[in-house]
Amino acid sequence: MAGLLSANGGSKKHKVTVVGSGNWGSTISKIIAENTKEHPDLFEEDVQMWVYEEEVTYEDKTQKLTTVINTHHENIKYLPNIKLPTNLIANPSLEDAVSESTILIFNLPHQFIHRICGQLKGKIVPYARGISCIKGVNVTDEGVSLFSEWIGEGLGIYCGALSGANIASEIAAEKWSETTVAYDPPPMDSSRNPSRNPTPRSATPNRSNNSNNSPRASADELSITPLADTQHRDVRGRISKTRLTPVPPEYPPLDHDTFKTLFHRPYFHVRMVSDVAGVSLGGALKNIVALAAGFVDGRGWGDNAKAAIMRVGLLEMVKFGHEFFGETISTGTFTEESAGVADLITSCSGGRNFRCAKKAVEKGISVQEVEQAELNGQKLQGTSTAVEVNSFLKRRGLEQEYPLFTAVYNILEGRNSVDDIPNLVART
Numbered sequence: 001m002a003g004l005l006s007a008n009g010g011s012k013k014h015k016v017t018v019v020g021s022g023n024w025g026s027t028i029s030k031i032i033a034e035n036t037k038e039h040p041d042l043f044e045e046d047v048q049m050w051v052y053e054e055e056v057t058y059e060d061k062t063q064k065l066t067t068v069i070n071t072h073h074e075n076i077k078y079l080p081n082i083k084l085p086t087n088l089i090a091n092p093s094l095e096d097a098v099s100e101s102t103i104l105i106f107n108l109p110h111q112f113i114h115r116i117c118g119q120l121k122g123k124i125v126p127y128a129r130g131i132s133c134i135k136g137v138n139v140t141d142e143g144v145s146l147f148s149e150w151i152g153e154g155l156g157i158y159c160g161a162l163s164g165a166n167i168a169s170e171i172a173a174e175k176w177s178e179t180t181v182a183y184d185p186p187p188m189d190s191s192r193n194p195s196r197n198p199t200p201r202s203a204t205p206n207r208s209n210n211s212n213n214s215p216r217a218s219a220d221e222l223s224i225t226p227l228a229d230t231q232h233r234d235v236r237g238r239i240s241k242t243r244l245t246p247v248p249p250e251y252p253p254l255d256h257d258t259f260k261t262l263f264h265r266p267y268f269h270v271r272m273v274s275d276v277a278g279v280s281l282g283g284a285l286k287n288i289v290a291l292a293a294g295f296v297d298g299r300g301w302g303d304n305a306k307a308a309i310m311r312v313g314l315l316e317m318v319k320f321g322h323e324f325f326g327e328t329i330s331t332g333t334f335t336e337e338s339a340g341v342a343d344l345i346t347s348c349s350g351g352r353n354f355r356c357a358k359k360a361v362e363k364g365i366s367v368q369e370v371e372q373a374e375l376n377g378q379k380l381q382g383t384s385t386a387v388e389v390n391s392f393l394k395r396r397g398l399e400q401e402y403p404l405f406t407a408v409y410n411i412l413e414g415r416n417s418v419d420d421i422p423n424l425v426a427r428t
C-alpha cells in the first residue's frame, strides 16, 4: 500500500491534530501517532493533541496536565497506565495545535464542541478535512443535525465520522476491536484518483420526501447536473451551501485509503463506508439505549430484559435515522457495521452510560450523581442526548412513536420508573 500511496502522493505531508484528549481522545491520538510514525510518506510524524488544560497532582506535585503528558507520555487523568507514543504532543493552545493541520480529528464530549468550533473559525487551513469521533447529536430549533454536518458547515470543510464498538480502555490496552469510518470524499478530492474510492453516496441524489426535519432536495438538486468544482452533497444528499477548497495537489489525496492508513492498527480494524449519517447516528442514539440497559440490569432483571431493550432500541435507532435523514441512511449501517449493532451490544454490556445507569438504580440515586462520583471528570453522553432527542421529538409530537427513547428521558426526569418500561415499549 505504501508504494501506491507514494506514487499518488505529492511533496507535502498531512499534519494531523486531534481536538480533545479525554478517555477516547487520548486513545485515538495514540493510534494515530503510531500510524503517522509508520507512514512518513503520507503524514508528518508528530501529532498534535489539543488538551483542555487543567492542574493534576503527579509525584506529589501540582502540575499542568500537558506537562505531565509531554514529560511522562501518559494522560494520568483520563487514560492512566497507558504509555502514549513520544511523537504525540500535548498542546494547551487550540490555535497553535491546529495551525497548518490538513487533518482534524474531533474527539471531545459533545457539550464542548460548540465553543471549540467557534474558536477554530478562521484559524484552520481552508483545505483541511475532518473526522468526528463525537457520539451525540446537535439539536436546535431548526431540527437535529450531526456533529459531522455541524463541524463541516461551521468551519467550511468536509467532515466524516468514526464510530464503533469502541470502549476506549480496551483499545488503549491493544485488545482487538473493529470500528467504522464513514467518509464520502467530496468530488473534487475523489476525482484525483477515483479507483481508490467506492462509488460515492453523494453521486445519488436523495429522493426521500419523508423527512420533516430537513427540506426536500430541490428539483435542481435532484437533477443529475454535475456539481461545480467546489460543490459537494451533504449527508442528506442536498447540494451543500459550503463551498470547499480543494486539497492542494502537493498533498497525498485525502480518500478512503489515506484515512484507513491513519486509523487501522493490528488491534483496531477499520471498515471504510460512505454513510456518514448512519455512522454518526448509531453512535449517538445507542447511548440512550445503553442507559435503558443499565436501568433494567440495575433492577436485577437479567439478560433477557437487556436483550429486549437492545431489540427495541435498535428498531428506534433505525426508524429515527430513516425518518429524519431519509434515504441517505443505509439500514445496513445499523445492522451490519461496528458503528451499529456492535456498538449497541458493547455499550449495553460495559459502557459508562450502562454502568452509571445500573449503579443509579442499585443505589437509588440519580445517574448524574453517579457520574460525578465515579468518572473522575469523564462525561456521559447518553443523559444529554436523551434530553436533546426528547426535545426534538416533543416539538414534533412524536414522543409516542419512540417509546424507549421517551421512557429513558422520563426516567431521568423522575416521571417514570424502571418498572414502567415493559408496558411503555409493549407495542414495539
Ligand SMILES: NC(=O)C1=CN([C@@H]2O[C@H](COP(=O)(O)OP(=O)(O)OC[C@H]3O[C@@H](n4cnc5c(N)ncnc54)[C@H](O)[C@@H]3O)[C@@H](O)[C@H]2O)C=CC1
Binding pocket: 020, 021, 022, 023, 024, 025, 026, 051, 052, 053, 078, 107, 108, 109, 110, 112, 133, 134, 135, 136, 166, 167, 168, 169, 377, 378, 379, 380, 381
Ligand atoms: N470513552 C470511550 O470509551 C468512548 C467515547 N466515545 C466518544 O468520544 C467523545 C469524547 O469522549 P472521551 O474522550 O471519552 O471524553 P471524556 O468523557 O474522557 O471527557 C473528558 C474530556 O473533556 C474535557 N473537558 C472537560 N471540561 C471541558 C471544557 N470546559 N471544555 C472542553 N473540554 C473539556 C476534558 O479535558 C477531557 O479531555 C464522546 O462523544 C464519547 O461519546 C466514543 C467511543 C468510546
Ligand SMILES: O=C(CO)COP(=O)(O)O
Binding pocket: 135, 164, 165, 166, 167, 168, 287, 290, 343, 346, 347, 350, 351, 352, 353, 354, 380, 381
Ligand atoms: O461509545 C462507547 C463504546 O463504543 C463508550 O460508551 P460510553 O460512553 O457509555 O462508555
